[in-house]
Amino acid sequence: MTTPFTQQEQGEPIAAIATPVGIGALAVVRISGRGVFDIAHKVFRKKGNPAFHFAQSKGFRAHFGTVHDSEGLIDEVVALVFRSPNSFTKEDMVELSCHGGPVVVKHILKVLLDEGCRLAEPGEFTRRAFLNGRIDLLQAEAIGEMIHARSESAFRTAVTQMQGSLSNRLDAMREKLLRSCALLELELDFSEEDVEFQSRNELQTELHRLQKELARLIDSYQHGRLLKEGVATVIAGKPNAGKSTLLNALLGEERSIVSHQPGTTRDYIEECFVHNKTMFRLTDTAGLREGEEEIEHEGIRRSYKKISEADLILYLLDISLNNYLDEVLQIQTFLEQYPIAHLIVIANKTDLTTQSAARLQQLRTATGCDVCGIAAAKGDGLERLKHLMASIAEGLNKQQEASVLVTSLRHYEALRNAADSITNAQELIDRVAETELIAFELRSALEFVGEITGKVVNEEILTLIFERFCIGK
Ligand SMILES: Nc1nc2c(ncn2[C@@H]2O[C@H](COP(=O)(O)OP(=O)(O)OP(=O)(O)O)[C@@H](O)[C@H]2O)c(=O)[nH]1
Ligand SMILES: [Mg+2]
Structure with missing residues (x-):
């Protein structure tokens, strides 16, 4: 999707501090949604160009200037402009980089809230990125995991997931299931004529392949869990x-x-x-x-x-x-x-x-x-112990040398449910059961796989995922 959202389609304007609380060299306040260019315009004055308006700026442009409230100057900032759909949320966005003191940042956030933004909920920017189709649910979760990663290996796995490796596998699986489902459902439409659009032998072979792939992903969870949570x-x-x-x-x-x-x-x-x-x-x-x-x-x-x-x-x-x-x-x-x-x-x-x-x-x-x-007490022998611990951890990890890993319990459970549905379908085919029953099992497998990437959206799952994010992400 490359067409920009119209102003009506964009979400209500939200604002949040995107950097950690505390003193730092810089801090970032970000705003996203309908009318954010007008809101930013009200508080920002570009150096050397008082007539400047964000609405006229190109995307990915940085503007140097100052932020003001009714009483005067707050800070010098660099304002980065992102034009829909080329932003993290796919909406219009502005990021204000200011000096990193907690008082300054809160002050800037406050003027933006006063001018019409609402304080973002935890993970709301990422939620919009998902809802607007920029990333799928797996990738959104991977962003959260990447931020919380406490070891290099956990970080690497999250990055791979963010780049969509698991999503691609699951999408390929869904496509195969969808195709079989569609053919079976077509048979149902022609049920009086007793035709077989989907050869049962071919379907069994296909399901067998899918089961193998699912089993591999399910097995990878043990390793994924170790990476994410530690041994x-x-x-x-x-x-x-x-x-x-x-x-x-x-x-x-x-x-x-x-x-x-x-x-x-x-x-x-x-x-x-x-x-x-x-x-x-x-x-x-x-x-x-x-x-x-x-x-x-x-x-x-x-x-x-x-x-x-x-x-x-x-x-x-x-x-x-x-x-x-x-x-x-x-x-x-x-x-x-x-x-x-x-x-x-x-x-x-x-x-x-x-x-x-x-x-x-x-x-x-x-x-x-x-x-x-x-x-x-003296530290003697610790190096050997650490070495032994590392080799045991390596052994645990070797049980699954895979490039694509399942690291989340939610995904693991959905995959197991999908595998169960496919097993049911396989048994039904063996028993030459009615097409309707087979199609039903494949549909539910399809839904379980879809739940992972968010093709099938469930509000409860969304809330669970995004409430774990920090505000501003
Ligand atoms: N000489 C010597 N003393 C040690 C060594 N390691 C621990 N200690 C001492 O043994 C005592 C108990 O140590 P802790 O680490 O509290 O033992 P613990 O197993 O945690 O004990 P609990 O919490 O009571 O179960 C302390 O007085 C330590 O200083 C060591 O390598 N050599
Ligand atoms: Mg003790």
Whole structure:
């Protein structure tokens, strides 16, 4: 669509601060919608050209000038003009770059609101970009994910999604489904004549192909989730093993309270840790023992919950204690209870014993696990541990070496629903069921796929997606 919107078709004028709150070199206030050139005109004076009006400016032009309110000058700004449809929202837009103090920016926003703009809702600019057909829903979500990406890999995946790789795959799938649906529905129109426009054999082959493609995307979610949310890594072990010390050492900051008293950590503490472009979501937990009192008991219950959700368990023990082998039982229980999670046994406080090498070997033999010796308080052995963690994360990621990834639970569920509908259709064809029933299943598959890119728009989904954005995006 390249025709500009008429003024009537553009949304009501909205304004928002597009840059983070706080002091910075620059800040940007953006406005979009019907009549924004007139609104900007009322508050802006171009240097050396008092007769200037935004309506006469070409798109993608920057104009230097000042912003005023009724009492006088507010700031010197650069005004960038975007003419419909060549803007982020496809509407007329102006972006005012001003000095980055919070008072200045709010002042500029206020004059724009006084002159007729409404304060934008979170994500409203992106919502307009979607509704006006500039981007699809997947791309809109990818923009949100890109902004929130906390690791290089998560960022890269979001960028690929924003460029439309997943959208293209899904569109191709939709087209094939649409074609089959149309042919089946044509048969329904001619039902009295008993014709078959869509060969059932060909349809089965086509559906089989689609199922394979869907399965690949569904499988990619495990990897996509790890990229986006990080490898869920839980530090577990008995009180005083040094779990909080390890968390702090990995983060390089004193995040969790460390003390010689057993039972220091009560509630779990979660922090992100990026190593080798991979993000780990590290959780320090309350030490595992028979709970002494109510609060600690609750803390320990939460520890077990976190352990049960982990991709990677770092089981920490104090190797300087003489009863270190008592821990083997606990480790074996974890291995049995959480067979899917990876487990590294970490023998801490190697600085307090001269026998750590022999003890580590014993633990390896007794548990069959990777055992890593460290002195968390000094930072000894941490590089090896990080290396081990990275190689486990790589293994998790290798399970799915794909260029197109599904990273969102919403997409994952829609794809699973689509796959279920196609399975139903396949069974119906096998049973030589009525055309109407097959067409119904393919229609619902089509809708599920369409929900992802926004071809089928659902107001509830839109609200859910855009409310997670910040205002001004
Ligand atoms: N010598 C030595 N002491 C350590 C080492 N790591 C931790 N400690 C000490 O062990 C004690 C307990 O450390 P924490 O990190 O609080 O242990 P924790 O496992 O979080 O304990 P809880 O929160 O009570 O479950 C503190 O006094 C630490 O200074 C180490 O590598 N060597
Ligand atoms: Mg602790």
